[in-house]
Amino acid sequence: MRHVVTDKVYGRKPRTINDLKRFTTDAFFRKWMQTKIFMTKGKSTLINAMANWVYGVKWEDDFRFNLILDEQGEEKTGKNLAYSQTKWTTAYVLHKQIGFSLPYTLTVIDTPGFGDTEDIKADEELKNQFRDFFSNSGDIGVDQLDGICFVVQASLRRLTPTQTYIFDSILSVFGNDVEDNIYILITYADAIEPPVLEAIQKADIPYKTYFKFNNSALFSDKRFEFYEMECDKMFWEKTEKSFKMFFKKFQDAKPVSLTLTKEVLNERKRLETALQGIQPQITADTRAKAKLAEILKRDFDQFEEYMKEFEQ
Secondary structure (H helix, E strand, O other): OOEEEOHHHHOOEEEEEOOEEEEEOOOOOOOOOOEEEEEEEOOHHHHHHHHHHHOOOOOOOOEEEOOOOOOOOOOOOOOOOOOOOOOOEEEEEEOOOOOOOOOOEEEEEEOOOOOOOOOHHHHHHHHHHHHHHHHOOOOOOOOEEOEEEEEEEOOOOOOOHHHHHHHHHHHHHHOHHHHHHEEEEEEOOOOOOOOHHHHHHHOOOOOOEEEEOOOOOOOOOOOOOHHHHHHHHHHHHHHHHHHHHHHHHHHOOOOEEOHHHHHHHHHHHHHHHHHHHHHHHHHHHHHHHHHHHHHHHHHHHHHHHHHHHHHO
C-alpha cells in the first residue's frame, strides 16, 4: 500500500487575497531563481501527477504527493458534481531544489471554471478574480505567462457548450497574443489519436500542440494482482514520458507579458461600473418607450376602427 502525503504533512501554507490563494512548497524561496508559469483549467488529478513527476517520485516509491485535495481543503459545498470544485484562483509554487526534475521554479495557476452551471454573476466574479490576480504581481499575482493549458478527456467527440464557453472566455481575457502558448493536455488517452482533437479543430480553438496522459496509476494500490500492477506501471511510465515531452516544449516557450491583459481587465471593470451607473436611466427610458408604444398602438387600433366605420 502506498502512503499519500498531503499538505498536512508537508505544511503548505496559503497566502490569501480576496478569493485568491498562493501555496508554496518551500519556505526558502530565492527571488533570483528562474520561474516559469502556466495556467491550467482542468483535472486536479493531472496537477497532482505533475507535482509527483516534478519532485522525482518514482513508481517504486511507497508514497505519493497529493497537492490538491478534492475540495482544496475547504468546506464541501454539497452541490452537484457538475459544479467545478475549484472556487479559488490558486497559485501553486513548486520551488526548484535537490532532485527537482526541472531547471527552474514552476508556478501552476489553477483556475475555477467559467460557465459551471451557476449563473452569469459567478462568471463575472471569476473575471474579477483574474483582474485582482494579475493586478497584484508583487504579492500573489504574476505579470507574465509561459503557457495556458486546457485539460480535456480523450474520448470526447464533441465539446460541450460549457467547454466551448471556457475556451472563448479565456481567449477573450488574454487575447490573441497567447495563442502560441496554448497547450491541450488530453487525459484518459491511449495509443490511438484522441477523438477530442477533431472536436477541438471543429470548434476552431487555437493551440500550439497537444500531449496525452493517463493518470489512472497515480494512486494505485500495490495489493492488486500482478497483471493489474504491470498495467499501472506501464501507464505510469507513459505519463513520465509525456511530462518530459511537455516540459521540454514548455521550457522553450516565449513568455507573454500580461501588461496588456491587466489594462484590458481594468478597462472592462471601468466600463462595467459606468454601465451600472446608467442602467437605471436605461431602464427608465425603456419603460417610457414601452408606454409610448402602447399609446401609439391604441391610437392606431382606434384609427383602424374609425376607418372601418367610415368605409361602411
